Amino acid sequence: MLSFGLRVRVVVSFAILSLAVAAAVSGATYVIASWYLTGERSDSALIRASLDARAVNSALAAGSRPGEALAVIPVVDGSQPMLRVGDTWFTSTVAVPPDSLPADLLAQAEAEGAQQRIEVAGDPYLVIGLPTQRALFVEVFPLRTLDRTLVIGGWGLVAVTVLAGALGALLGWYSVRRLLVPVDQLGNGARSLAAGDLDVRLPAAGDPDLDPIASAFNEMADSVQTRIAREQRFAANVSHELRSPMTAISGVTELLEDRAPDMDPRDAGIVEHLARQVRRLSRMLIDLLEISRMTAAENVEVEPVDVARMLTQILQQHGVDLAIMVGERPVVRTDGRHLERVFDNIVRNAESHGAGLRCVEILSDSHAVTVRIRDSGPGIDEELAKRLFEPFVRGDQADPTSGAGLGMAIALEHAGVIHAGLEVGRAEEGGAQFVVSVPWEISA
Amino acid sequence: MLTVTKSALVVEDDPTIRMVLRTNLENDGCRVMEAETGEAALVQLQDEMPDIVLVDLRLPGIHGLDLVRSLRARSEVPIIIVTANTDSHDVVAGLEAGADDYVTKPFVTKELMARIRRQLRRPVSSASDEAVLRCGPLELRADTCEVFRDGVALPVSRIEFDVLQALMSAQGRVLSRDYLLRTVWGYSNAGDGRVVDNLIYRLRGKIESDPSRPDLLLTIRGFGYRMKA
Incomplete structure (x- = not known):
């Protein structure tokens, strides 16, 4: 119907x-x-x-x-x-x-x-x-x-009739438009709110029949904002409270590790297990805090970024010896700190779950600079590809002690801040392929 | 290993972290003083000025930031902030208060120790280093670690001296913030460019006649810094 x-x-x-x-x-x-x-x-x-x-x-x-x-x-x-x-x-x-x-x-x-x-x-x-x-x-x-x-009179009357119909339609359109203004505002407001603008509020139109809609929306926005602020405060407090003991534990563990060579081999083995788990916990905590912090409004500082140079440095840091395939070296205007976190997490993922990087390729067209990062791992099925950017999602074959599965979620958050696209799929030759498309320019 | 015994002051309220830092510093040959609060630190600093200070930002009593500020007002001693708070404005506030570097908890001890060593190290004058560098009214003497403007000695910290030396040696070439972080601060991976920005800001306050309109140490927006050729 x-x-x-x-x-x-x-x-x-x-x-x-x-x-x-x-x-x-x-x-x-x-x-x-x-x-x-x-x-x-x-x-x-x-x-x-x-x-x-x-x-x-x-x-x-x-x-x-x-x-x-x-x-x-x-x-x-x-x-x-x-x-x-x-x-x-x-x-x-x-x-x-x-x-x-x-x-x-x-x-x-x-x-x-x-x-x-x-x-x-x-x-x-x-x-x-x-x-x-x-x-x-x-x-x-x-x-x-x-x-x-x-x-002639008859036709005149027909014309008047048609005109009256048209005027009626116009009157209907005008009144419905007046009626729908607050509804449209409500829709736009809800969209802005959903997009993360928690400060959006609707103005009162001065109409006693329509204003309750606006004030109901504003009450809802207030309550959402308050709740989010409370959760962020909570996350920040948890963050701080966890960081200090975590620092103490890893510091002591590192001291124990330094002494491990002088220990009974069985004790040294225990210390090794302890150290590995402490490092894992520490990494997870850092990732978790990063992702919870990302939900707060991020400030963006735009600067020219040489994408190829940034990737080369990241590969170096991860000890990967791989030449980047690039034509003319593109320089984008974006926030380098966020872009670096995107690449860093993808490379970290490829190195720990994807059996190492196979190929990094930079392409550019009029819209964006596209970076394709392929690994030599088992590839990724469609089901996992859909959920890979959710926190704590890992592939079935992932080493359970390797990480918390937060890296890709972090990468996606950072990509979002700088309006970059991030997708994952199966590369033609097997393995997973991550595609990052960075716009040439974003406004700060 | 440091060849000459250096002293370090650790201002930290968590006893375990104090113990970890003390042990690591002592393993490196440092003499370690400890303070649980900012007030205690200020009392200790009256007796002896250490070679480096590590400050936790969230302290009982006076805030770490205030401690950094009052310490910086009377000394060029290297200050490293150790903070659990990674919020941007906290880090920036710490750097603006006069800290030379920061690490966030939880940190990897080796990384922190590398940063500390970098701040403590004596200037290494190699044969290739020119003993005296000049740029306009500025004169930098590598052997004595002194900087003069129109013949007047300027009080610069260790790290400020290193940055100025790197920029003057480059003879007008642009040095990126990343490059400075690696070579001067000793970062092994990408760091926070604001550490450099804040130091440059402080350095300008000392070497420029009008720090708000620098004509010696120039910003190349988006790339880094260079000295006037």
């Missing part, structure tokens, strides 16, 4: 309603006007015909011949008087030939007088027949002017 929006429904209803009212009024006007004009025309024609008939009769009585008798009647508005004496017709003009008059009309006219509307050669006429003492008097009045007046 088709469903139309409120806007369309209101506009169509207004249009139909005003069209119906206008049509009813116009129709009634037409019928009344037509009835009145036709009646008046036929009344005046009858009076004319009676006077003319009497004049002709008097002329005939005075001994005039029928042709002379007809000549005394003035021709007004193309009216055509005719006389039938015996079987012979006399007429001054021949617009309507006597043989085109209906026989039943003539018969009735002869008996008591009659009038009828006829058409001759496409033109309408009113025929009035009156019996006189010596002859049958017939006068034909053209109705063409009257008909044309009615047709």
Whole structure:
């Protein structure tokens, strides 16, 4: 079933309603006007015909011949008087030939007088027949002017009706637009809120029926903002409270590790296990804190960044010996700190889960600089690819002690801040392929 | 290993972290003083000025930032901030207060020790180093670690001297913040460029006649810094 929006429904209803009212009024006007004009025309024609008939009769009585008798009647508005004496017709003009008059009309006219509307050669006429003492008097009045007046008036009324419908639609559109302004504002506000602008509030329009919507939205935004602020404060406090003991534990563990060579081999083994788990926990904590901090509004400092140079340095830091495939070295204007975290996490992931990097390629077109990073791992199935950027998601084959599965989530957060795209898929030659597309320029 | 015994002051309220830092510094041949609070640190500093100070920002009593500020007001001693707070404005506030570097908890001890050594090390004058570098009214003497402007000695810290030496040796070439972090601060991986920016800001306050309109130490936006050729 088709469903139309409120806007369309209101506009169509207004249009139909005003069209119906206008049509009813116009129709009634037409019928009344037509009835009145036709009646008046036929009344005046009858009076004319009676006077003319009497004049002709008097002329005939005075001994005039029928042709002379007809000549005394003035021709007004193309009216055509005719006389039938015996079987012979006399007429001054021949617009309507006597043989085109209906026989039943003539018969009735002869008996008591009659009038009828006829058409001759496409033109309408009113025929009035009156019996006189010596002859049958017939006068034909053209109705063409009257008909044309009615047709023109009729079309005028149709035009008025259509115009009224259009005006109704316009009125409907205008009022629905006024009605929908707060609804549109609500939609835009909700979208901004969803996009992370927690400061968005709707202005009161001063309309007692519509303002409750705005204030309800504002209350909701307030409550969301308060809750998020509380959670961020909580995360920041947890962050600080965990950092100090974590520092103490890893510091002590590192001291123990330094002493491990002098220990009983079994004790040294225990220390090694401890150290590995402490490092893992520490890494996880750092990642977790980074990702929780990212949800707060990040400030962006735009500067020119040589993408190839940045990647080379990151590869060096991870001890990867791999040449980057690049044509002309692209320099983008972005926030280098965030971009670096994107690349760093992808490279870290490839090194720990993807059996090492296979290929880093930089391509550029008019929209963006695209970096393709491929690893030599088992690749990635579609199911995992969809969820890889969620926190704590790891592949089935990932080493359970290697990390918390936060790296890719962190990379995605950083990419979002600088409006960079980040996707993962299967490379043609197997292995996973990460595609980062960095816009040439972002506004700070 | 440091050849000459250096002294370090550790201002930290967590006893375990103090112990870890003390042990590591002592393993490196440092003499370690400890303070649990900023107030205690200020008392100790009256008796003896150490060669380096490590300050935790969140301390009971006076805040670490205030300690850094009052310490910087009277000495060019290298200060490294050790903080659990990685919020940008905290780090910036620490650097603006006069710290030379910062590490965030949890830190890797080896990384911190490398930073400390870098701040403590004596100037290494190799044969290739020119004994005296000049740039406009500035004169830098590598052998004595002194900087003069129009013949007047300027008080510069160890790290400020190193940065100035690197920039003057480059003879007008641009040095990126990354390069300075690696060569001067001894960062092994990418660091925070604001550490450099803040030091440059402080350095300008000393060498420029009008620090707000520098004409010796120039910023090349987005790339780094260079000296006037």
